[in-house]
Amino acid sequence: MSIHINKSGLLDTLQDEGRYGYQHLGVNPGGAMDRIAMHIANALVGNQPNETVLEMHFPAAEILFKETLLIALAGADFSATINGKELPILHPVLISKGSILAFGKRKNGARVYLSVQGGFTADTWLNSTSTNTKVNAGGFQGRALQKNDQLLLNNPRAFSFVFTDHAFEVLPWKAKTAELYTTNSIRFIAGAEFGNLHNQSIVVMKTQVYTISRDSDRMGYRLQAKPLPTLSHQEMISTAVTRGTIQLLPNGQLIILMADHQTTGGYPRIGHVITVDLPILAQMQAGETFQLQEINPEQSEDLFFEQEMNLQQLQNACNFRLQEYLNA
Amino acid sequence: MLFSSPYRIYSSGDHSITIEAGNQIDTKINQGVISLFHDLSANRIRGIKDIIPAFQSLTLIYDITICKKEAGNQSVFNFLSALIEHRIKHPIAIANTASRLINIPVCYDSSIAPDIALLAELHTLSIEELIEIHTGKEYRVYMIGFLPGFAYMGTVDQRIVTPRKSVPRTFVPAGSVGIAGEQTGIYPFGSAGGWQLIGRTPITMFDPKNENPCYLQPGDEVRFFSITLSEYKNWGHS
Numbered sequence: 001m002s003i004h005i006n007k008s009g010l011l012d013t014l015q016d017e018g019r020y021g022y023q024h025l026g027v028n029p030g031g032a033m034d035r036i037a038m039h040i041a042n043a044l045v046g047n048q049p050n051e052t053v054l055e056m057h058f059p060a061a062e063i064l065f066k067e068t069l070l071i072a073l074a075g076a077d078f079s080a081t082i083n084g085k086e087l088p089i090l091h092p093v094l095i096s097k098g099s100i101l102a103f104g105k106r107k108n109g110a111r112v113y114l115s116v117q118g119g120f121t122a123d124t125w126l127n128s129t130s131t132n133t134k135v136n137a138g139g140f141q142g143r144a145l146q147k148n149d150q151l152l153l154n155n156p157r158a159f160s161f162v163f164t165d166h167a168f169e170v171l172p173w174k175a176k177t178a179e180l181y182t183t184n185s186i187r188f189i190a191g192a193e194f195g196n197l198h199n200q201s202i203v204v205m206k207t208q209v210y211t212i213s214r215d216s217d218r219m220g221y222r223l224q225a226k227p228l229p230t231l232s233h234q235e236m237i238s239t240a241v242t243r244g245t246i247q248l249l250p251n252g253q254l255i256i257l258m259a260d261h262q263t264t265g266g267y268p269r270i271g272h273v274i275t276v277d278l279p280i281l282a283q284m285q286a287g288e289t290f291q292l293q294e295i296n297p298e299q300s301e302d303l304f305f306e307q308e309m310n311l312q313q314l315q316n317a318c319n320f321r322l323q324e325y326l327n328a
Numbered sequence: 329m330l331f332s333s334p335y336r337i338y339s340s341g342d343h344s345i346t347i348e349a350g351n352q353i354d355t356k357i358n359q360g361v362i363s364l365f366h367d368l369s370a371n372r373i374r375g376i377k378d379i380i381p382a383f384q385s386l387t388l389i390y391d392i393t394i395c396k397k398e399a400g401n402q403s404v405f406n407f408l409s410a411l412i413e414h415r416i417k418h419p420i421a422i423a424n425t426a427s428r429l430i431n432i433p434v435c436y437d438s439s440i441a442p443d444i445a446l447l448a449e450l451h452t453l454s455i456e457e458l459i460e461i462h463t464g465k466e467y468r469v470y471m472i473g474f475l476p477g478f479a480y481m482g483t484v485d486q487r488i489v490t491p492r493k494s495v496p497r498t499f500v501p502a503g504s505v506g507i508a509g510e511q512t513g514i515y516p517f518g519s520a521g522g523w524q525l526i527g528r529t530p531i532t533m534f535d536p537k538n539e540n541p542c543y544l545q546p547g548d549e550v551r552f553f554s555i556t557l558s559e560y561k562n563w564g565h566s
Binding site: 020021022023024025026027028029125126132134135136137142189191192236237238239240241242243244245262263264265269272274275297298300301304305308 | 338339340341342343344346348351352353365377378379380381382383384385387389392393396403404405471472473474475476477478480517534536541542545546
């Protein structure tokens, strides 16, 4: 029971919702950059929301399926094909044994998530299967996938589906994600050092357009814009930082910490991107632009529960449709 | 009461809350931080995913959904803030604050200590004197961060306080022992880094295969002792 990597992509790693409980030892949480896409990919194939998925950047891997499997893609649209025929994302899909999944042009998004029904067999390290490439632990041998890797699968259900003209069958329902990726500006709540900015800097910060720079990755997004004046107490005593923390760097530019962030940092914390908007950011790539909009912490909680409710409804609907289909 | 000086509690993200006591590196404040860390670790608040001590702060990473169930109508931040405030004032179990004393071997041989001669010269010390000073006191592990298992220890004797290198090295080997300002630390992994390198330890500071992967814990006291190059090379083999 396995899939075979015919060609590796730029950065293909196994991820779950992250490794928590060890940040006091300097172990960063990691995990899927786009939590919503991970949940949806899993829901479409009937997995638990945090089952291990394969996160792929562009260009993504080429994969040979050695079993007939139920899979789904969510997140970015990289023009997926099966044996050269177009494959839609956000649908559950039955793939026949021997089929090859490949990707063409990047249409939108930065990260696509592949789920397989039953999940991937992954190394668990400190209660998580997320790949930590620094320590070389978790996921697939603690590293990004390479050509000719064989990924084992967790007892997938056996399908005796008779494929007609295609080598795959797209099941006829699609996850609606519009409500989950809602905004064009990235919302944040004020950080501990926000109040140290001059009023003029705050106006600039909240009105200017930020471009995601090339040296952005799973650790953090470096932004390019008009530099903000640095603060008098620029060198601070290090504290813990977290996903979404917006730091002001000594050159006046901002960085937003992402999944593979260091656990502690000593730069001024201007703000924190809200959890709800992190998936949107995770699907943006170098060269794309956005603005920052401040909201208050109570609003951020309300928005979170609203998003969780939408996500839960979507998961329930996916599970319902799949059960109905499998029992028919 | 865990802190004798003023502290503040603030939101450090929509899933994160920080308690900060003062704005200096101070043993007593750090002891308060570590006591609160032990208290909150032993008596967990539901929904807390991580408790991260730093020099003079403690940060809790939480699951918003789980905490909201307990918080009811108030915001999760206000709910946790009140709970932590109460814990600071009335710790449930003042955890054993006696820290462990860990002895760590360090080889200060110039062949694996690229900055030691330079530092000795800078501080007008002989290399032997510098080693004597570095091994002459106990250091507190204030915090672990930057890399898995990277312990920030301090404070070093004023005679060997040295700023970071102006241009960081692109690669520092695992086990390297360095000085940055008043701090001393050990690189658990090969990494880029700007600390002044004065020695190397044969000890594996972070072993992912070990159930307790980290050799040091926040709050530990560390003392270095000098070993020869051949002892360094044969460490663990004899």
